[in-house]
Amino acid sequence: MFKGNKIRIAALSALIASLCGFKAVGQDVDALGSYSPYSIFGIGKMSYEGSAYNHAMGGIGIGMRDNGYINYVNPAAITARDTLSFMLDFGLNQQNHYNKDNMTRSAYNVFNMQNVAFTFPIYKKSAFIVGISPFSDVGYKFQYTETDPDIVASMGDVKYRKYGTGSIYQLFFGGAVLLFDRISIGAQAIYYFGYLNKHNDILFNSSSMYNTIYTGWDYKVHCFSGKFGLQYIQPIKRNNSQLVIGGTYRLGNNLKGDMVKYAFSAADTVLYNGAGKASLDIADELGVGISYRVNDKWAVGVDYVQQNWYGSSFPDNSMWTNFSAADARYYRAGFEFTPNMYDIRYYMKRVTYRAGAYFEQSYMKVNGHQVNSFGITFGASFPIYRWHNAVSVAVDIGQRGTLRHNLVRERYINFIININLHDIWFVKYRYD
Numbered sequence: 001m002f003k004g005n006k007i008r009i010a011a012l013s014a015l016i017a018s019l020c021g022f023k024a025v026g027q028d029v030d031a032l033g034s035y036s037p038y039s040i041f042g043i044g045k046m047s048y049e050g051s052a053y054n055h056a057m058g059g060i061g062i063g064m065r066d067n068g069y070i071n072y073v074n075p076a077a078i079t080a081r082d083t084l085s086f087m088l089d090f091g092l093n094q095q096n097h098y099n100k101d102n103m104t105r106s107a108y109n110v111f112n113m114q115n116v117a118f119t120f121p122i123y124k125k126s127a128f129i130v131g132i133s134p135f136s137d138v139g140y141k142f143q144y145t146e147t148d149p150d151i152v153a154s155m156g157d158v159k160y161r162k163y164g165t166g167s168i169y170q171l172f173f174g175g176a177v178l179l180f181d182r183i184s185i186g187a188q189a190i191y192y193f194g195y196l197n198k199h200n201d202i203l204f205n206s207s208s209m210y211n212t213i214y215t216g217w218d219y220k221v222h223c224f225s226g227k228f229g230l231q232y233i234q235p236i237k238r239n240n241s242q243l244v245i246g247g248t249y250r251l252g253n254n255l256k257g258d259m260v261k262y263a264f265s266a267a268d269t270v271l272y273n274g275a276g277k278a279s280l281d282i283a284d285e286l287g288v289g290i291s292y293r294v295n296d297k298w299a300v301g302v303d304y305v306q307q308n309w310y311g312s313s314f315p316d317n318s319m320w321t322n323f324s325a326a327d328a329r330y331y332r333a334g335f336e337f338t339p340n341m342y343d344i345r346y347y348m349k350r351v352t353y354r355a356g357a358y359f360e361q362s363y364m365k366v367n368g369h370q371v372n373s374f375g376i377t378f379g380a381s382f383p384i385y386r387w388h389n390a391v392s393v394a395v396d397i398g399q400r401g402t403l404r405h406n407l408v409r410e411r412y413i414n415f416i417i418n419i420n421l422h423d424i425w426f427v428k429y430r431y432d
Helices: 001-018 077-080 150-154 314-319
Strands: 084-102 105-121 126-137 140-145 158-179 183-204 213-236 241-248 254-265 270-282 285-294 296-309 323-325 329-337 352-366 369-383 390-400 409-424
Touching: 077 213, 077 241, 084 241, 084 285, 105 140, 105 409, 126 183, 150 158, 158 213, 213 270, 213 314, 270 314, 352 390
Parallel strands: none
Antiparallel strands: 084 105, 084 409, 105 126, 126 158, 140 158, 158 183, 183 213, 213 241, 213 254, 241 285, 254 270, 285 296, 296 329, 323 352, 329 352, 352 369, 369 390, 390 409
């Protein structure tokens, strides 16, 4: 009698503790657009902002200005442009993850969109931008087998499967203006939207007495927010160089929408079904950056970003006694070098080469320890045709988490490719 109660309590506890999301029994658990075991918490893993231009330099962009690339990391940076230039940027990323904990190893590869952005002039020294990019991603899939001898003896082969899918995207549009040739001010209106689905199943593979149990949290959320940017440009006569100091501020907000939490068995027996209003916090963000550029030859920069997640609320927080939100901090540095962008004889001298590094303290605190990541980046922009048209690539090699403190060590190699299209419109030619 005692053993039977123990088994039922264990199964019920697993059911309750795993109420984290299932959408449909037949859904393909391999259809992930991103991957990280840590995306099981909160709103998932934060996506890296920017294109291959930024990523190849460790993710910097707050203090960077370049008239050949769209830099939407700082809304004020889009005034760095030719007066009549129109620019389009489209990017894709491919992620390769290799994970290990104290007992198992796993690997996963995914492919997803990086960004789409379009910018054009408004009036003289002002510009407009519109684009879309991921803000956070949920993507994980792992399974473990029950080892308790009492449960195995009574229920046979019991497995616990956890997986999650979904993303929150940011659709942004904004403008910037350059004042006195020294100060650029910009702002973006941001619309967040997306789905997050967190799934957990209890699989009874060898017993006909028990049906597989599916549990779930489904979120459909959205909200408006904004981001502001500032850059101060100080020209330096020596070497025709310039120093740029930048700052950004993103407003915090609350993602609202619909939430469904439910549990049912493979026999279509509804164990629990509840619908309500979703409420997920987005932290405010403050960033500062500085860069130094010499002519069209080389540039170097550093960024610091802080996101105030401490005390943030997520509906499924109560399911994770080992998780809490903490303030996130990002440290980034990078540089770029172009041997001779006007060389007409040797193509490789016109290529821009980039490299960087970063260290990040994420908003996730697991088992009392903040989940950190670090990595190195490198890449290049290969010019095509004329103007600033180019194909930009970036490689990000890094590690998230550790094997200590009962955490998961996640090592990854990410590839990003962007198509940079640039053209001059409304030019009246003197000769046909």
